[in-house]
Amino acid sequence: MVIVGLEAxxxxxxxxxxxxxxxxxxRVTDIETYLVAVAKxxxxxxxxxxxxxxxxxxxxxxxVIPSVAVATSTTGVDFGAEDGKSNLIFLIAAPANGGSExxxxxxxxxxxxxxxxxxxxxxxxxxxxxxxxxxxxxxQK
Amino acid sequence: xxxxxxxxxxxxxxxxxxxxxxxxxAAKKLGHEMVVETQGSAGTNPMKQExxxxxxxxxxxxxxxxxxxxxFAGKPFVELGVAKVIGGDKGVNVLNDxxxxxxxxxxxLVAGSAPVAAKxxxxxxxxxxxxxxxxFGGLFG
Numbered sequence: 001m002v003i004v005g006l007e008a009x010x011x012x013x014x015x016x017x018x019x020x021x022x023x024x025x026x027r028v029t030d031i032e033t034y035l036v037a038v039a040k041x042x043x044x045x046x047x048x049x050x051x052x053x054x055x056x057x058x059x060x061x062x063x064v065i066p067s068v069a070v071a072t073s074t075t076g077v078d079f080g081a082e083d084g085k086s087n088l089i090f091l092i093a094a095p096a097n098g099g100s101e102x103x104x105x106x107x108x109x110x111x112x113x114x115x116x117x118x119x120x121x122x123x124x125x126x127x128x129x130x131x132x133x134x135x136x137x138x139x140q141k
Numbered sequence: 142x143x144x145x146x147x148x149x150x151x152x153x154x155x156x157x158x159x160x161x162x163x164x165x166x167a168a169k170k171l172g173h174e175m176v177v178e179t180q181g182s183a184g185t186n187p188m189k190q191e192x193x194x195x196x197x198x199x200x201x202x203x204x205x206x207x208x209x210x211x212x213f214a215g216k217p218f219v220e221l222g223v224a225k226v227i228g229g230d231k232g233v234n235v236l237n238d239x240x241x242x243x244x245x246x247x248x249x250l251v252a253g254s255a256p257v258a259a260k261x262x263x264x265x266x267x268x269x270x271x272x273x274x275x276x277f278g279g280l281f282g
Binding site (some may be wrong): 106107 | 182224277
């Protein structure tokens with residue numbers, strides 16, 4: 001569920017590519033339902049944030065297990081951040097009726113993403129397995 | 142100075158916690174204290190009334206109503222959308238503006254009357270170990 005060097009035309013494309021990973025992993029059942037929820041939340045206000053991050057997310061009945069898919073992108077994807085494209089994208093999927101402790105893990109991740117050193121560590125890493133391990137380690141702290 | 146904040150976003154999954162991080166970082170940068178109560182999908186971590194009572198100012202970074210707003214009654218405050226504190230120097234600017242308003246005596250005060258004493262002890266946070274036990278291979282499994 002980690003994509004290194006994502007190439008995407010726009011945020012819908014980027015979100016879809018990441019969501020496909022969640023489907024492949026059995027974490028999201030219906031990709032269209034989930035993507036509609038993500039797009040709807042993006043409409044509220046876009047999730048691109050200064051510093052090259054985007055954190056699209058949604059709670060949906062199509063989500064089986066609280067999950068995150070991550071992409072790094074050298075070209076970047078426009079998620080509406082004020083300072084340009086996002087190079088580090090976290091797609092968060094939460095079930096409609098998620099257990100709170102799992103949601104807490106997602107919250108911990110969102111919290112950590114605000115740490116610049118943590119972001120740089122992820123951005124500079126080329127091995128998807130190491131990225132997954134780094135994220136797991138950090139949210140377990 | 143001492144500040145308290147409440148963060149809450151529509152889905153309660155990501156921005157609530159990103160705003161928490163942003164406000165904590167802003168306070169650290171400016172040499173102030175900041176305690177943040179996150180009102181998210183994973184639940185709320187109500188802060189002790191003593192902490193609120195000792196605060197010089199309050200930041201409500203919320204897209205929803207603040208739960209237990211009366212706890213903050215009488216405190217100088219600023220209220221704005223959760224995204225307004227996330228990214229770049231936004232959190233720092235918001236805090237600086239609040240400090241300036243407090244010093245000028247122009248900050249609005251939270252309406253109502255504060256509770257005399259907290260009758261209920263806030264629910265204790267579960268220890269981190271227990272909280273996360275059994276979750277991984279969770280997010281990346």
